[in-house]
Amino acid sequence: MGTAQEYDVETGRGYSVITFQACLSDCKWGDIERVGTELKALLSGAADPFCLLDLSRLDFMGSSVVALLVRVWKTIQERQGGMVVVNPNTMTKEVLEIAGLSKVWTICNSRPEAEKELAKVLPADTRIAGVLAALFGWTIAGLTVAALVAHKNGAFTLEPVVVQGVGYGGSAIALFVNLIAIVKGGGAWRFFGVLGTLLAAGLIAAVAMNLF
DSSP states (O other): OEEOSSEEEEOSSSSEEEEEOGGGGGOOHHHHHHHHHHHHHHHHHOSSOEEEEEOTTOSOOOHHHHHHHHHHHHHHHHTTOEEEEEOOOHHHHHHHHHTTGGGTSEEESSHHHHHHHHHTTSOHHHHHHHHHHHHHHHHHHHHHHHHHHHHHTTSSOOOHHHHHHHHHHHHHHHHHHHHHHHHHOOTHHHHHHHHHHHHHHHHHHHHHTTOO
16 A cells, blocks of 8 residues: 555555545645646556545545546546546535536445446456455365364364364465455455455464364
């Protein structure tokens, strides 16, 4: 995550998330120009030309801020990417409507809603990577649990070192892959990635406590 006084930036999900802080509305033109230059450089060099723009912390938006938003949008367009805006505030919605931007941009009332909308325009390989990672992570975790429970119930006998190897190895793989699902997945698949990560972490703890 990158942070400045006027904005926060998150990357690594197949798109960038830019969250503007409330203080942006009080910035002078020169500061807003600087922010625009910084964000243009960041988005131009980002691995993925997609952006979620979060305006939820802005209670007021003057013409200079509108110009900044347009500059961000044009930078995304230049890379043939896509942008979704989070804007739940009535006053700033009216500003975007007056500027005619509400007819051009996809504007959502919440971050989860915006993430779902952005997922629709992400490249198929980005979305598929998240889905496959979640499915593979859960499969590995499930197979690891099944093997350890079968050993515990006497279906077959393994040496303690083998039990730990299976437990730690399977859990580590499941943990890693589910983290990929969190980063690459969208909506429900990211949620499954979170659950899979917690399951893998719990399995590691169970193996460490010799519960199998």
